[in-house]
Amino acid sequence: MPENTTPPKDGAKSYDVAVLGGGSFGTAMAKVLGENGHTVHFWMRDEAQAEEVRRTRVNKRYMPDVTIEGDVQPTTDLAEAVARAEVVLVAIPSKAFRSVIRENADAFREGQIVVSLTKGIEEHGFKLMSEILMEELPRCRSGVLSGPNLAAEIVNRELTATVIAAKDPEVRRTVQDLLGCEYFRVYANVDVYGVELAGALKNIYAIVAGLASALEMGENARAMLITRGLAEMSRFAVSLGANPMTFMGLAGVGDLIATCTSNKSRNYRIGYAVGKGKQLDEAVKELGQVAEGIYTLKLVREKSESIGIYMPLVRGLYEILYNGASINAVISSLMMAVQNSDVEFILPRTITQ
Ligand SMILES: NC(=O)C1=CN([C@@H]2O[C@H](COP(=O)(O)OP(=O)(O)OC[C@H]3O[C@@H](n4cnc5c(N)ncnc54)[C@H](O)[C@@H]3O)[C@@H](O)[C@H]2O)C=CC1
Numbered sequence: 001m002p003e004n005t006t007p008p009k010d011g012a013k014s015y016d017v018a019v020l021g022g023g024s025f026g027t028a029m030a031k032v033l034g035e036n037g038h039t040v041h042f043w044m045r046d047e048a049q050a051e052e053v054r055r056t057r058v059n060k061r062y063m064p065d066v067t068i069e070g071d072v073q074p075t076t077d078l079a080e081a082v083a084r085a086e087v088v089l090v091a092i093p094s095k096a097f098r099s100v101i102r103e104n105a106d107a108f109r110e111g112q113i114v115v116s117l118t119k120g121i122e123e124h125g126f127k128l129m130s131e132i133l134m135e136e137l138p139r140c141r142s143g144v145l146s147g148p149n150l151a152a153e154i155v156n157r158e159l160t161a162t163v164i165a166a167k168d169p170e171v172r173r174t175v176q177d178l179l180g181c182e183y184f185r186v187y188a189n190v191d192v193y194g195v196e197l198a199g200a201l202k203n204i205y206a207i208v209a210g211l212a213s214a215l216e217m218g219e220n221a222r223a224m225l226i227t228r229g230l231a232e233m234s235r236f237a238v239s240l241g242a243n244p245m246t247f248m249g250l251a252g253v254g255d256l257i258a259t260c261t262s263n264k265s266r267n268y269r270i271g272y273a274v275g276k277g278k279q280l281d282e283a284v285k286e287l288g289q290v291a292e293g294i295y296t297l298k299l300v301r302e303k304s305e306s307i308g309i310y311m312p313l314v315r316g317l318y319e320i321l322y323n324g325a326s327i328n329a330v331i332s333s334l335m336m337a338v339q340n341s342d343v344e345f346i347l348p349r350t351i352t353q
């Protein structure tokens with residue numbers, strides 16, 4: 001056993017796990033797995049970065065203050081990482097997710113467990129990452145992990161809960177066994193589509209919340225945005241087949257609270273920067289990490305218009321970010337819109353658009 005390997009918990013099985021993606025979240029999950037006593041094949045595309053992590057145990061660009069403990073083996077050989085793994089966790093931004101999986105599809109085995117950690121939507125065809133996994137790796141067993149999981153807190157072992165969503169009970173159990181520990185708790189769900197869509201949609205409202213914070217709005221406004229964001233995202237997701245109750249859970253309201261109230265969220269930080277007068281391009285460049293919400297916003301706006309789902313916050317944010325609308329004008333039109341029902345599952349909305 002290598003020097004820096006933690007033995008697995010008493011009686012627990014030690015797995016070989018591949019983590020694909022060497023950014024903030026890949027690093028956070030590799031660290032949890034390493035501390036839980038598993039062998040981690042940590043794939044990243046950049047050899048210099050892999051060598052640095054190997055040598056220093058620090059992923060300097062994404063997590064400069066964090067030492068990665070345990071048997072975490074950085075590699076740039078994706079096929080080998082997957083071949084050695086019993087379980088594969090994918091933390092690659094949505095824009096590159098399909099191409100990375102497709103180019104390496106031959107490396108995956110029948111029945112292998114592959115779990116998406118990515119909170120985004122594919123541009124063409126409005127596909128979620130679990131759908132991409134089913135299309136590209138039809139012989140594997142897939143799942144998605146989502147929830148209030150700010151990487152910057154997990155790496156400090158701050159108490160966190162997440163959700164594994166999968167139809168196959170063994171996938172759910174395996175991921176709970178792999179990741180669960182004294183600071184990371186893994187709950188299960190079977191509504192894969194709802195859990196995954198919740199994780200992607202909440203990024204939009206985190207941008208809205210960041211914007212509101214930059215404008216120094218109060219707590220009433222923050223509560224209104226979070227709650228109306230929840231109403232809007234569940235309305236949209238339910239129309240596409242998600243279970244509304246999923247939005248009451250960690251992957252729904254939980255993640256919405258975490259990212260709409262914290263500048264540790266990159267999406268929130270984008271909203272904050274725009275609210276302080278930065279151009280979107282400038283804000284993204286300064287962030288230097290992925291903020292999925294800016295892409296998800298475009299796709300959800302287009303989809304909601306095409307299927308006739310009322311999403312005023314999406315529409316307003318889109319006008320601000322992509323059409324140069326004045327923030328104050330958008331706020332005013334949202335506040336002066338026709339007054340409507342609070343919980344539409346109890347009192348149906350009377351106004352549709
Ligand atoms: N950071 C967080 O707190 C959380 C992030 N997520 C999700 O995880 C996904 C990844 O996010 P982060 O790791 O935070 O992003 P990041 O911006 O910190 O890192 C992205 C990583 O993906 C790599 N990458 C980009 N394009 C690539 C390509 N074509 N091929 C291979 N690798 C590529 C980059 O080199 C980098 O290592 C996102 O969908 C995000 O929403 C989910 C939960 C929490």
Ligand SMILES: O=C(CO)COP(=O)(O)O
Pocket residue numbers: 119147148149150151203206255258259264265266267268290291292
């Ligand atoms: O999804 C996240 C936490 O649950 C991370 O959010 P950001 O991508 O906005 O940092």
